[in-house]
Amino acid sequence: MAPRPEEATPVLRRAEYAQATRQAILDAARELFVRQGYFGTKVEEIARTARVAPATVYAVGGGKHGLLRTLIESGTTAEDIAGILATMKAIEEPRELVLFMVRATRVTFERWADLMRQVAAAAPQEPTVRETQRIAHESMRGGLGYAAGRLAEMGALREDVDVDRATDLFWLHLCNSAYFIRTDDLGWSLDESEAWLAETLPRALLAHP
Template sequence: MESNPAAPATKSRRAENAELTRQAILDAARALFTERGYFQTKVGDIASEARVSVAWVHAVGGGKSGLLRTLIEDGVTTQDNARAVDSIGSITDPEELIRFIVRATRERFSQWSELMRQVSAAATQDPGVRKTQEIAYEGLRGALHLTAGRLAELGALPDTMDVPHATDLLWLHLSNTAYFLRTDELGWSLDESETWLNETLGTALLSRPADPNRANTPR
């Protein structure tokens, strides 16, 4: 029996179309969650925005909660985040490492702050959203723990500071909550925030003070 040479191509096209549909649904969900808020967005709104059926939306995410979780999980597991983790383990200059993690969290905040603002607002009322928020927190805190561990490996931490304490200090300054405080409540620009973070974390975490004449951005 002859094989059908068009079968692999057909399967590939179907897989590609399915992925494009999935991405359209996720893009629509993110845009609407950001614009309207989680509770004000309906599954039908997402379907209309993505130009698919409601059934497709449920198939991709299982409803609003599933779509939000998928958005956050996809954000945590990006190639950019994987490269950042690799960089944390390869940087040998403690001051450069602090500048790197400050810049990385700044960029992450810029990309995700609008959605995470809505997640934070909904998390107080919805246990499912709260669990999704925890996924984002765990991803960031894991990167900060790696940073603290790397500083310890480099012998950069003060003698009185261990890795858990250093991780807490990084979280205190680099979490979404900390960024929202500086940008929303204090009105700081991200440039001002980055300069302050490099100076403050250098002083708090390094056994010798950071050099203020060093560049404020990663090499």
């Protein structure tokens, strides 16, 4: 039996409040992780920024590690990921697919670079953060592998490049670490990085770039 409207309204309000509280905690955690680093952020600071009790942070987010993992997993399951995969499936021209991968990873990097930089800094010292980083890497590598498979289906790969090597080449050029080298170490802008990738990656992958 469905609840009467007067009974359903308080339930909906509680659900909306719970969702708003969860989002406030996640937003606070991301802000502090980016600004202070994973180790420099305390649960009490997350709670204060989100205007909740520390116990609520543990109950809703599972503490710092749980919050970081949720933030990273949200990036691997976001709605735009489905759109990216649909576009990859629809593209029929090899060079267009490679350039789409360059653009898609650039956009993703712009959105997540600040947080992933802190993940990379903390991972060597904290196994739980290292596991979170592994999840992010596996998700990205899966997408790159799918693109490599599409190129193979088109018969577009160079003779000396199979799907596994194509996946490796995508990873070598498009993973977060590669972007960090170009932007942080070399001082390239993302426009410069994208232009270089658009010239270099087709030559590395395609029989007729």
